Amino acid sequence: MSSVVRAGVIGYGSIGRTVANRLLAGALTGVELVAIVDTGVVANSTVPQTDLAKAIEICDVLIECAGQAVVFEHAEAVLGAGRDLVISSTGALADPDFITRLRKLPGRMLCTTGAVGGLDLLGAASDAARFDTVTVQTTKLPTSLVQPWMSDQRSAQIVETVSALTVFEGGAEEASRLFPRSLNVATAVSLAVSDRDLVQVKPVADPSAALTRHEVTARGPVGNYHFTIENLPSPENPRTSAIVPFAVLRTLGVLLGHHGVIG
Ligand SMILES: NC(=O)c1ccc[n+]([C@@H]2O[C@H](COP(=O)([O-])OP(=O)(O)OC[C@H]3O[C@@H](n4cnc5c(N)ncnc54)[C@H](O)[C@@H]3O)[C@@H](O)[C@H]2O)c1
Structure with missing residues (x-):
């Protein structure tokens, strides 16, 4: 790798x-943005829009900000070519065979x-001993939790709820499959604790949720941890947090060694 790191962004939406x-x-000093990949037209950018093959050719690192499907379809090509990959759509890695x-x-x-924190602490505690329980409760505006696979009746029930409504309860792998754009945090937590079967996920639709709230609770032999994270939504995409x-x-x-987790 040359001293200048050539970067490409996949997905020029609210994150990208x-x-x-x-x-x-x-x-980031020494990082040069040389490509933007998007299926739509990229307007008002000084950086060339390329297809993914060209981006793989000219970039050292690609930054996925486009959705789970892009990770499923293209991560192997990127990593197989020896390019580094930063992943936003963490939920794509809920499948253990794929990540392996x-x-x-x-x-x-x-x-x-992404939208969550405390993963270093959870990772360290799970290195010491398996947690007994890990739960992630995510509270969002109802429209953010409606999914294409839901019946019209179920979608209407969620959108029209006047109080907090639990939309799903189950494991992190199933949650990230059913809510591909909304529950990346659940997979991030399950990767941190290296145990996808342990993490129980509960998305809640709440019409009063001006902020998206993630409550992560983990109990185990070396300690009990409870984090509440409240994020403002991105002004461009209410499903995504501005952070x-x-x-x-x-x-x-x-990834590039510019800084560690702290500092
Ligand atoms: N880790 C986290 O905490 C977290 C939080 C929010 C979102 N996300 C992930 O980030 C993704 C992007 O979020 P966003 O708010 O920027 O979404 P967005 O809809 O604003 O932007 C996505 C962009 O990707 C582009 N795109 C879609 N398919 C593509 C493809 N095959 N090739 C190239 N470009 C493609 C779209 O045209 C769009 O411009 C989400 O789908 C979600 O999976 C992760």
Whole structure:
């Protein structure tokens, strides 16, 4: 790798646009943004829009900000070509066979902490001993939890609820499959504790939820942990929290050795 790291952003939406603009403004010294990949037309960018094959050719690192499907379809090509990959759509890694395949490829892969925190502590505690219980309760505006596979009746019930309504209760793998854009946090927690079967997930639709709230509770032999995280939504995409592009940039910084988890 040359001293300048050439980066490409896949997905120029609410996360990708902020990531791209921050990189162009010099957020990470020595990182040059050279490609933007999007299925839509990328307007008002000084960086060339390319297809993914070209981006793999000219970039050292690709930053996925496009959705789970892009990770499923393209992560192997990126990592197989020896390029590094920062992943926003962490839920794509809920499938253990998929992540095992990706880990065997030459490129390095790092998921962003995204909308959640405390993963370092949970990881350290789970290295010491398996947690007894881990739960993630995510409370969002009802429209953010409606999914295409839901019946019209169920969608209407969620959208029209006047009080907090539990939409699902189950494991992290199933949760990230059923709510691909909304429960990346659940997979992030299950990756942190290295135990996808342990993490129980409860998305709650709440019409009064001006902020998206994640309550992570873990109990085990070395301690009990409870984090409440409240994020403002992105002004461009209410399903995404405004913090996420900044978490993505930090993850890129960690991958490139610019900074550690702290400092
Ligand atoms: N880790 C987290 O905490 C967290 C939080 C929020 C969102 N996310 C993930 O980030 C993803 C992006 O979020 P966003 O708010 O920026 O979404 P967005 O809809 O605002 O932007 C997504 C962009 O990706 C593009 N895109 C879609 N399919 C593509 C493809 N095959 N190739 C190239 N570009 C493609 C779209 O055209 C769009 O411009 C979400 O789908 C979600 O999976 C993760």
